Amino acid sequence: MAKEIRIAIAGNPNSGKTTIFNNLTGARQKVGNWPGVTVEKKEGMTSYNGHAIRVVDLPGTYSLTAYSLEEIIARNYIIETQPDVVVDVIDASNLERNLYLATQLIDLGVKLVFALNMVDIARSRGLVTDHAKLSVLMGIPFVSTVGTRNLGTRDLLETIVRVAEDRESVSRHIHIDYGLELEEEIEKLQGLIRTHTSFPDKHHSRWMGIKLLENDEEVTKQIEKGPGKREVFDQLEKSKAHIHNIMGEESEALVADRRYGFIRGALKETFQQTRRDRRYLSDQVDMVLTNRLLGFPIFIFFIWAMFQLTFTLGQYPTDWIDAGVGLLGQFVGEVMGAGLLRDLIINGVISGVGGVVVFLPNIFILFFCIALFEDTGYMARAAFIMDKVMHTLGLHGKSFIPMIMGFGCNVPAIMATRVLESRRDRILTILINPLISCSARLPVYVLIAGALFGARAGNVIFSIYLIGVALAILMGQIFKRTLFRGEIAPFVLELPPYRMPTLKGTIIHMWDRGSIFIKRMGTVILVGSILIWALSSFPMAPNHSSDPGVEKQYAAQREEFQENTLLGRLGKAIGPVLRPLGFDWRESVALLTGFVAKEIVVSTFGVLYHVGENSGEESESLRSAIRSAMTPLIGYGFMVFVLVYTPCLATVAAIRRETGSWGWTGFSVGYSLTLAWILAFIIYRGGLILGLG
Amino acid sequence: MASRKLSDLRTGERGIIERVTGTGRFRQRLMEMGFVPGTEILVEKFAPLQDPIEYVLKGYHVSLRHVEAEKIVVRDPAQIGEG
Numbered sequence: 134m135a136k137e138i139r140i141a142i143a144g145n146p147n148s149g150k151t152t153i154f155n156n157l158t159g160a161r162q163k164v165g166n167w168p169g170v171t172v173e174k175k176e177g178m179t180s181y182n183g184h185a186i187r188v189v190d191l192p193g194t195y196s197l198t199a200y201s202l203e204e205i206i207a208r209n210y211i212i213e214t215q216p217d218v219v220v221d222v223i224d225a226s227n228l229e230r231n232l233y234l235a236t237q238l239i240d241l242g243v244k245l246v247f248a249l250n251m252v253d254i255a256r257s258r259g260l261v262t263d264h265a266k267l268s269v270l271m272g273i274p275f276v277s278t279v280g281t282r283n284l285g286t287r288d289l290l291e292t293i294v295r296v297a298e299d300r301e302s303v304s305r306h307i308h309i310d311y312g313l314e315l316e317e318e319i320e321k322l323q324g325l326i327r328t329h330t331s332f333p334d335k336h337h338s339r340w341m342g343i344k345l346l347e348n349d350e351e352v353t354k355q356i357e358k359g360p361g362k363r364e365v366f367d368q369l370e371k372s373k374a375h376i377h378n379i380m381g382e383e384s385e386a387l388v389a390d391r392r393y394g395f396i397r398g399a400l401k402e403t404f405q406q407t408r409r410d411r412r413y414l415s416d417q418v419d420m421v422l423t424n425r426l427l428g429f430p431i432f433i434f435f436i437w438a439m440f441q442l443t444f445t446l447g448q449y450p451t452d453w454i455d456a457g458v459g460l461l462g463q464f465v466g467e468v469m470g471a472g473l474l475r476d477l478i479i480n481g482v483i484s485g486v487g488g489v490v491v492f493l494p495n496i497f498i499l500f501f502c503i504a505l506f507e508d509t510g511y512m513a514r515a516a517f518i519m520d521k522v523m524h525t526l527g528l529h530g531k532s533f534i535p536m537i538m539g540f541g542c543n544v545p546a547i548m549a550t551r552v553l554e555s556r557r558d559r560i561l562t563i564l565i566n567p568l569i570s571c572s573a574r575l576p577v578y579v580l581i582a583g584a585l586f587g588a589r590a591g592n593v594i595f596s597i598y599l600i601g602v603a604l605a606i607l608m609g610q611i612f613k614r615t616l617f618r619g620e621i622a623p624f625v626l627e628l629p630p631y632r633m634p635t636l637k638g639t640i641i642h643m644w645d646r647g648s649i650f651i652k653r654m655g656t657v658i659l660v661g662s663i664l665i666w667a668l669s670s671f672p673m674a675p676n677h678s679s680d681p682g683v684e685k686q687y688a689a690q691r692e693e694f695q696e697n698t699l700l701g702r703l704g705k706a707i708g709p710v711l712r713p714l715g716f717d718w719r720e721s722v723a724l725l726t727g728f729v730a731k732e733i734v735v736s737t738f739g740v741l742y743h744v745g746e747n748s749g750e751e752s753e754s755l756r757s758a759i760r761s762a763m764t765p766l767i768g769y770g771f772m773v774f775v776l777v778y779t780p781c782l783a784t785v786a787a788i789r790r791e792t793g794s795w796g797w798t799g800f801s802v803g804y805s806l807t808l809a810w811i812l813a814f815i816i817y818r819g820g821l822i823l824g825l826g
Numbered sequence: 827m828a829s830r831k832l833s834d835l836r837t838g839e840r841g842i843i844e845r846v847t848g849t850g851r852f853r854q855r856l857m858e859m860g861f862v863p864g865t866e867i868l869v870e871k872f873a874p875l876q877d878p879i880e881y882v883l884k885g886y887h888v889s890l891r892h893v894e895a896e897k898i899v900v901r902d903p904a905q906i907g908e909g
Contacts, residue, residue: 389857521875628887
């Protein structure tokens with residue numbers, strides 16, 4: 134068996150890179166994240182003529198500057214792991230811009246194969262590329278592919294193996310010619326880098342020289358760390374000044390300009406456009422979908438449909454899973470002897486993990502819809518339409534989807550922030566998303582408002598939702614001006630042609646994201662649920678009795694027991710902190726349990742007010758208990774507190790997962806608690822002053 | 827002067843990019859996306875709320891916010907460039 138060949142797939146977003154990856158690897162792929170970040174990493178295996186080929190899918194990028202996380206990952210992977218061959222997937226119908234990335238891969242000096250993808254679309258648009266001639270000109274083999282129909286895959290594999298084994302006659306190493314003036318300076322820098330620093334490689338030092346002229350931060354840092362930095366930086370200053378002097382332009386702009394110059398030169402004799410300015414089907418579709426009058430209604434319809442599918446259709450499988458989890462608990466209850474272990478398994482593990490598993494249908498349906506939006510090209514249009522509105526909130530057009538999903542559940546909403554490219558936008562959206570009131574908070578509002586506000590309950594609940602939206606806008610503005618100042622990335626959004634998605638592709642896309650939820654979230658939730666279970670179980674309650682005669686007495690004991698568990702004691706301990714808001718220890722305990730899931734607040738009240746755990750938010754006895762315990766003013770403050778404070782455990786786990794940082798997770802929890810306290814304080818104390826108490 | 831800001835062009839109008847003003851990351855990103863001098867650009871349409879704006883250049887569609895398009899200087903395609 135020959136040595137394993139390692140290849141990496143690079144390419145622009147929308148170039149059909151993922152389809153090529155799927156064609157190469159089939160179902161044998163595993164999805165994870167690149168170390169420390171939430172950029173998806175996909176890896177797969179294939180074999181060809183006895184060669185085992187390991188394929189890594191790099192993040193889609195337009196360039197390899199160090200400006201975005203994706204670019205740094207793609208670039209560092211190539212430099213550090215030195216794959217045997219890099220396959221650059223190039224959209225044949227968008228050749229010129231796609232070749233920009235290719236010029237940077239050439240600069241890196243790696244062995245390349247170009248997959249000229251979507252040649253069918255290009256041909257139908259009258260774009261003709263003489264790729265044999267282009268191959269010879271650039272010294273890199275071009276292979277025609279049609280990813281959506283799995284054409285050219287064998288040819289691609291064959292070429293990859295030939296290039297890996299240095300048997301490809303076309304392959305030769307070329308330099309992008311940056312013009313006399315730049316080349317002189319690149320050569321000087323390259324010489325100094327080779328002799329004075331720890332990067333003696335000929336190709337790599339040239340690449341570093343070019344990057345320095347492009348003001349590349351990563352390469353600057355690398356030089357700074359090693360020897361010879363003075364010599365290199367002195368020369369860099371001189372070179373930049375010299376270039377600016379004679380060319381009247383910054384060196385980084387000239388580099389970009391020359392790359393396009395090289396591309397134009399290469400395409401001059403090899404590329405032809407036989408028709409011009411015809412309106413394509415895609416443009417006609419777009420005329421309707423982004424129409425001045427129809428654009429918004431159509432967009433709102435799509436979002437409504439996605440919402441309905443996710444939360445209404447998703448409700449059926451959710452109920453089945455819920456029932457299944459209940460049955461499993463019952464089953465375990467019957468086969469296991471009573472005791473601590475049974476209690477742990479039923480009330481800790483099964484109900485805790487079960488509480489997360491019920492989200493699965495929602496998450497998979499949501500990700501299917503999002504995958505459809507992305508794969509058809511509609512997502513870019515949604516961002517195009519919504520950007521003006523979202524931009525006033527300090528967000529990107531694409532943030533709209535996670536924000537609206539938040540009304541259903543913050544967990545999939547936070548996971549949906551993956552559609553945002555910039556980390557700044559992603560974190561900002563994640564931070565304000567929990568302020569959008571999710572459906573789990575509704576039972577709490579229904580209980581409290583129903584008990585205290587009678588006929589006005591509907592309006593009161595609506596006002597809570599509005600407060601949530603207003604706070605999201607306000608906090609967005611505040612964070613934008615404080616935490617994320619000066620980091621604004623240019624909008625520059627590509628609007629790719631509309632495409633018919635393939636079912637297989639969309640399902641793989643959905644599965645990639647959903648499976649991460651299954652794998653990783655379970656662990657955090659499991660630990661958290663066991664912790665909360667332990668806090669609410671120790672010290673142990675007196676033995677349960679199944680005799681209905683003692684049930685009433687037992688309920689009274691249970692309150693005492695609840696007060697004495699660690700959770701009850703914790704509730705009492707934090708009592709003084711919440712007392713200024715008008716909350717007593719029961720409210721404190723309810724808020725503590727609400728940390729696991731907000732709807733638990735209702736059942737906790739049920740236990741604490743002796744009306745039984747199973748009384749829902751509509752229960753009259755629970756309502757009257759609430760009426761006797763809270764004034765409307767306290768109740769309103771309590772609802773606002775529930776709206777704002779720490780999202781549920783599942784949301785915290787999602788935040789941890791998606792930000793990749795305990796710091797941001799802690800900040801999210803901390804700021805929401807603080808904000809909740811301040812608002813409830815203002816409502817309660819302000820209300821008292823105004824005589825509303 | 828026939829040089830105008832890209833943001834001043836109306837739907838269906840064409841221009842030749844003369845230069846991209848602004849600095850650093852913004853400028854380099856635009857140039858990477860093909861906003862280099864000499865490139866022809868067409869205003870495809872404005873978003874329903876007038877911002878952002880969709881352009882066609884180098885055979886693909888891209889949208890920019892108004893404030894970004896303001897930083898791109900274009901000239902009339904009919905005019906011969908001065909270099």
